[in-house]
Structures are given as C-alpha cells and as structure tokens.
Amino acid sequence: MITRIGLFxxxxxxxxxxxxxxxxxxxxxxxxxxxxxxxxxxxxTGESPELGTAYPxxxxxxxxxEAALAAALASPERQRSLEKTKGLLEMFDGRVVxxxxxxxxxx
Numbered sequence: 682m683i684t685r686i687g688l689f690x691x692x693x694x695x696x697x698x699x700x701x702x703x704x705x706x707x708x709x710x711x712x713x714x715x716x717x718x719x720x721x722x723x724x725x726t727g728e729s730p731e732l733g734t735a736y737p738x739x740x741x742x743x744x745x746x747e748a749a750l751a752a753a754l755a756s757p758e759r760q761r762s763l764e765k766t767k768g769l770l771e772m773f774d775g776r777v778v779x780x781x782x783x784x785x786x787x788x
Contacts, residue, residue, distance in 0.1 A: 682720070682743055683750050684782040688727075689738035691775010701772045705738065712765050715758045716742065718749035737773075750781070 693701045705724060713722055723741040744750040753759060770777075 682745065682784065683747055685742045685744070685750060686780050686782065687738075687740040687742075688736050688778045688780070689773060689775060690736060690778050691773055693737050694772050694774055697772040701737070701769065704769050704772070708765055709762070709769060712758065712762045713740065713742070716753040716762075717756050717758060718744050718753050720744055720749075 710724065713719075713724075716722075719742060721741075721743045723739075725739040725741065727736040727739050729735060742750075742753070744753060766777075
C-alpha cells in the first residue's frame with residue numbers, strides 16, 4: 682500500500698469557509714474518487730494545538746503500489762482534478778504540499 686497526502690497549508694479566506702467546504706463536497710470529491718486504481722480516499726481537516734496551526738484540508742489517497750499511483754497521477758482524471766482545484770484555491774491563501782508515504786521497511 683502506498684499513500685499520497687495533500688496538506689492544504691494556509692488559511693481559507695475569511696468568509697469563504699462554507700463555500701470552500703461545499704466546493705470540496707460538490708465539485709472535488711467525485712473527481713478525486715474517479716482516480717484510476719484508487720483503493721481509498723479520506724478527506725479530513727486537521728488541528729495541531731501543540732503547533733498552534735491547522736490544515737483546513739487534508740486529502741489521503743491510497744493505492745496498491747507505486748505503479749498504481751503513477752498511473753493515477755498521469756491520468757486524465759488527475760488533469761481534471763488540477764483544473765477543478767483552481768476554483769478551490771481561489772478561496773485559499775497558502776500552498777498545497779504533497780507527500781508520498783510508504784510503510785516503514787522492516788530491518
């Protein structure tokens with residue numbers, strides 16, 4: 682299993698919170714769920730009281746392996762996601778950081 686997370690590092694523009702989350706539910710979710718080879722998807726919001734920061738949106742995509750992830754990232758569905766994400770980013774100040782996570786190898 683391989684996981685790719687997206688951390689929305691920043692803030693939703695003031696007064697746009699409801700519209701931001703509605704856009705995720707109404708526009709983005711179906712696009713993300715259409716990624717080929719997707720095993721599971723979580724869409725979360727995060728808090729980190731120890732750091733005094735939060736991620737207003739975190740996406741967690743899981744695939745069987747690196748080949749499945751690579752195929753998803755090269756797919757037309759991913760291109761559609763990138764286009765749709767522009768609307769989301771109009772309501773957001775910050776950056777989206779992606780990280781690929783793999784199981785810890787055993788010694």
